Amino acid sequence: MARRAGAPEVNAGSMADIAFLLLIFFLVTTTIATDAGLDRMLPPMEPPENPPIIRQKNIFTVNINKNGQLLVEEELTDLKDLREKAIAFLDNGGAPSGSEEYCNYCKGKRDAESSDNPSKAIISLKNDRETRYGTYITVQNELVAAYNELRNREAQRLYGMDYTAMEALYLNPETESSVKDELKDKVTNIQGLFPQKLSEAETSTN
Amino acid sequence: MSKFAKKKDGDIPAVSTASLPDIVFMLLFFFMTVTVMKDSDIMVENTLPNATEIKKLEKKDRVIYLYVGKPTTEYQKQYGTESKIQLNDKFANVNEVGDYILAERAKKPQELQNVLTTALKVDKEANMGIISDIKQELRKVNALKVNYTTYEGDAFNNLK
Numbered sequence: 001m002a003r004r005a006g007a008p009e010v011n012a013g014s015m016a017d018i019a020f021l022l023l024i025f026f027l028v029t030t031t032i033a034t035d036a037g038l039d040r041m042l043p044p045m046e047p048p049e050n051p052p053i054i055r056q057k058n059i060f061t062v063n064i065n066k067n068g069q070l071l072v073e074e075e076l077t078d079l080k081d082l083r084e085k086a087i088a089f090l091d092n093g094g095a096p097s098g099s100e101e102y103c104n105y106c107k108g109k110r111d112a113e114s115s116d117n118p119s120k121a122i123i124s125l126k127n128d129r130e131t132r133y134g135t136y137i138t139v140q141n142e143l144v145a146a147y148n149e150l151r152n153r154e155a156q157r158l159y160g161m162d163y164t165a166m167e168a169l170y171l172n173p174e175t176e177s178s179v180k181d182e183l184k185d186k187v188t189n190i191q192g193l194f195p196q197k198l199s200e201a202e203t204s205t206n
Numbered sequence: 207m208s209k210f211a212k213k214k215d216g217d218i219p220a221v222s223t224a225s226l227p228d229i230v231f232m233l234l235f236f237f238m239t240v241t242v243m244k245d246s247d248i249m250v251e252n253t254l255p256n257a258t259e260i261k262k263l264e265k266k267d268r269v270i271y272l273y274v275g276k277p278t279t280e281y282q283k284q285y286g287t288e289s290k291i292q293l294n295d296k297f298a299n300v301n302e303v304g305d306y307i308l309a310e311r312a313k314k315p316q317e318l319q320n321v322l323t324t325a326l327k328v329d330k331e332a333n334m335g336i337i338s339d340i341k342q343e344l345r346k347v348n349a350l351k352v353n354y355t356t357y358e359g360d361a362f363n364n365l366k
Binding site for chain 2: 022034043132145168171
């Protein structure tokens, strides 16, 4: 019997394969870039009304010159030793036992000539206009690493968990809110023990 | 009588779906051509430095991007080899950064305007001078939260 009038059906069975091929091509070529980097806060333009008086021994100066050399506390220092020096400074806890500023969790040398308390300790970073950005980021990275290392130590002692892991979990939007509330207190507590005080002076031109 | 009764003449034939894939493909091509990947048009060299202590920029709608670096070879004739700032898809001077940030901020929904982060995508060979100038501009418009965008990796590789 002959077929009745009407267009014969196109065999569309392979269409699915073609569509999948395209889909896979786009899946492979598209890169969903999640950016990551070092978070920093810039100081506000207006200076605070009553700038607190900061003692020289509570300031840790880091100078980068245009050749990428470091001057840490008036000493020429290799970049690899910066983290260690920053930790020693932050963790020093030089205030005498019994005084108001005594730091009971510090494990440093308690050198009276260095910082009194982590909450007083300030790192001052200064760079030249001709410093390479790569060098600057390395220095920033080492200083943040120093803070993170100390914060991790305290977080491990108090909560048995790394600070960086807690913070990542806290900032992750997929974390449940009940977990977040619990973490928030812990994170702020650790941040209070070692507050990140990293001041950046305006660049020098010489 | 058979189970599957033969259709009688005069019934409306089923609509042919053979052309459906064509329609879908047409749509696919339309979207493929219309979609612009913004990042693909960076006019400056942009090899980011490495760092280990990084944090992810989770919410993309809260980020304003700034690119800094040497113009790529095709633009070097016109703009030279000194580090430049790229805003959207044109080169800009330092004093235009503040206006750009304000304009971008105004485009965002009200509730996000106070929580914006400025992501600085800076080539690692750039000088700090231009970065300091940008930071000053950002401070002027009160965009204090910055993120120095980096790759994950050993920070000491930056020194090479």
